[in-house]
Amino acid sequence: METLLSSIRIAVVTMAICVGGYSGAVWAVGQAVTPDTAAAxxxxxxxxxxxxxxxxxxxxxxxxxxxxxxxxxxxxxxxxxxxxxxxxxxxxxxxxxxxxxxxxxxxxxxxxxxxxxxxxxxxxxxxxxxxxxxxxxxxxxxxxxxxxxxxxxxxxxxxxxxxxxxxxxxxxxxxxxxxxxxxxxx
Known part of the structure; x- marks a missing residue:
């Protein structure tokens, strides 16, 4: 059971970093470098x-x-x-x-x-x-x-x-x- 909970925690942290963190970083760079294009x-x-x-x-x-x-x-x-x-x-x-x-x-x-x-x-x-x-x-x-x-x-x-x-x-x-x-x- 402990292995399953560890696996779930690792999956959640990985998703938060890869989905939320990466998307946020790309958005921030876009807003800083080319705000008009980043805003469509x-x-x-x-x-x-x-x-x-x-x-x-x-x-x-x-x-x-x-x-x-x-x-x-x-x-x-x-x-x-x-x-x-x-x-x-x-x-x-x-x-x-x-x-x-x-x-x-x-x-x-x-x-x-x-x-x-x-x-x-x-x-x-x-x-x-x-x-x-x-x-x-x-x-x-x-x-x-x-x-x-x-x-x-x-x-x-x-x-x-x-x-x-x-x-x-x-x-x-x-x-x-x-x-x-x-x-x-x-």
């Missing part, structure tokens, strides 16, 4: 209302907004993941065809591949400059503003996630759409 990179209004996260895509389908990459999980962060379907899957082919049609792509004006294919997690919040610029004409027309104004906004929000080592510059779709609306966020 939330985008809020000045009054504190949460609009979304810089790290998770949201569905935008109205013509006056930039559209993100397709999502295999319907932009549900609780169920992040790819579709696990083969590139030759009829379902994926049908979804891609619908996407191409929604963008109005033609052989003369082909859709950037990233706008037709979901990312690995299905929640990629960023698109490349090429994908953003592909959407400029639709957005300018829907908002009745100059194409140059939309392009300036894209350039203002573009960033290189890996610094100079990244060949493509990206834009965050949610932040770009909020900027289009003139929303004041922090």
């Amino acid at each position: 990179s939330l985008i809020t209004t000045p009054d504190g209302t949460v609009i979304g996260s810089r790290l998770v895509a949201q569905a935008f389908t109205q013509p006056q907004y930039f559209w993100p990459r397709p999502s295999a999980v319907a932009y549900n962060a609780a169920g992040a993941g790819g579709s696990n379907k083969s590139p030759t899957s009829p379902d994926l082919t049908a979804r891609a065809a619908e996407t191409v049609k929604a963008y109005g792509a033609t052989p003369e004006n082909p859709l950037p591949a990233e706008l037709a294919a979901a990312s690995g997690a299905g929640l990629d919040p960023d698109i490349t400059l090429r994908a953003a610029r592909y959407q400029v004409a639709r957005i300018a027309k829907a908002r009745n503003i100059a194409v140059a104004d939309v392009e300036k906004l894209i350039d203002k929000h573009a960033f290189a996630p890996g610094g100079f080592l990244t060949p493509d510059r990206l834009v965050n779709v949610l932040e770009l759409n909020l900027a289009l609306d003139g929303a004041s966020v922090r």
